[in-house]
Amino acid sequence: MSDPLRDRVVAAIGDRFEVGEELGRGGMSVVYRAREVRLRRTVALKVLPPELAFRSGVRERFLREAQTSAQLQHPHVVPVYAADETGGVAWLAMALVEGETLGQRMARVGRAGIDEARRLLAEVADALAYAHAHGVVHRDVKPDNILLDRESGRAVVTDFGIARAAEEELRLTVTGVAIGSPAYMSPEQAMGDAGVDGRTDQYALAVVGYQLLTGQLPFDAASATAMLIKHVGETPRPIAELRPEVPAALAQALERALAKKPADRWPDAATFRRVLLDPRAGEAMGVPAAASPAPATPPPPPAPPADAKSDRSHVVL
Structure with missing residues (x-):
């Protein structure tokens, strides 16, 4: 069956990339395996679908964020090689990491060993610290955006800036829009706070860690809106209740x-x-323990766009 988007991509950049199979698609992008002709390397080619690419705000933000992300050179960040708009197609080429996502790993084997969880979380935190130091906030940290290299087992983070591309456009017309994945979204992000910083990524990574160690999310809800309300106003069950062998300090x-x-x-x-x-190290640095936050009952935040469908590959949309 013919794929109109793939045909359009081939027509626009077929002289630069040999476009192969589709690896996955969702609300924000479509990803193809491709081969860069000049450098003879295999890449993941991510393109905006036409319904988003025609919006100048989304397209320009997508390209700006991709170009900023391309400056991130870190062992635990997926390299972005190039980003551009050609023939009406907004695209970026990034390294193709052979392996699986952390989400796929958890679906396959369940919760992680304590030492493995500690290592993976530290690797992602290292990538985020580097990105934050360069002025880049991810805004959508989740297991499907954490890739596990098949050979080395190391974690690498992908998809910097994609959520922000949509967020900027929506903020032009809608107040209090939440962009991201509800299950991993920080309270301030759930409330549509425009001034989120690296600490929102820290919260999302802690949700991933909670899930890695306990085998379940901190909150369970029947809808995206209900999930966001819980992030804002409820306290999750202590990890010790769900997995007593986890070291108390961790x-x-x-x-x-x-x-x-x-x-x-x-x-x-x-x-x-x-x-x-x-x-x-927290005590050694003189950082006092944080007090337990009191639950609140804020007004319900608006529901975010539906999550992208699960991908059949390790590429995140």
């Missing part, structure tokens, strides 16, 4: 990062990484 490091107020979390992702690897 559980406390994650639970602090899940504080409702950004100021009550770890100061930055670099600090979070240090306490994940050595939870005693």
Whole structure:
């Protein structure tokens, strides 16, 4: 069956990339396996679907964020090689990581061993600390955006900037729009706060850590809106109740990062990484324990766009 979008991509950039099979698609992008002709390397080619690419705000933000992300050179960040608009197609080419997503891994084997969870979380925190130091906030940290290299097992983070591309356009016409994945969204992001910083990524990574160690999310809800309300106003069950063998200091490091107020979390992702690897580091740095936040009952935030469908590959949309 003919794929009109693929045909359009081939017509626009077929002289630069040999476009292969589709790896996955969702609300924000479509990804193809491709081969860069000149450099003879295999890449993941991510393109905006026409319904988004025709909006100048989304397209321009997509390209700006992709170009910014291309400046990130870190062992735990998926490299972005190039981004451009050609023939009406907004696209970016990035390294194709052979392996699976952390989401796929958890679906396949369940919760992780404590040492493995600690290592993976520290690797992602390291990537986030580096990105934040360069002025880039991910805004959509979740297991499907964490890739696990098949050979080395190392974690690499992908999809910087895609959520922000849609967020900027929607904010032009809608107040209080929440962009991201509801199950991993920080309270301030759920409330549509325009001023989120690296601590929102820290919260999302703590949700991933909670899930990695316990085998379940901090909150369960029947809808995206209900999930966001719980992130804003409810406190999750202590990790110790769900998995008593998790070291208390590790559980406390994650639970602090899940504080409702950004100021009550770890100061930055670099600090979070240090306490994940050595939870005693928090005390050594003189960082006092955060008080447990009191539950609140805020007005319901608006529902975010529906999540993208599950991909059959490790590429995140």
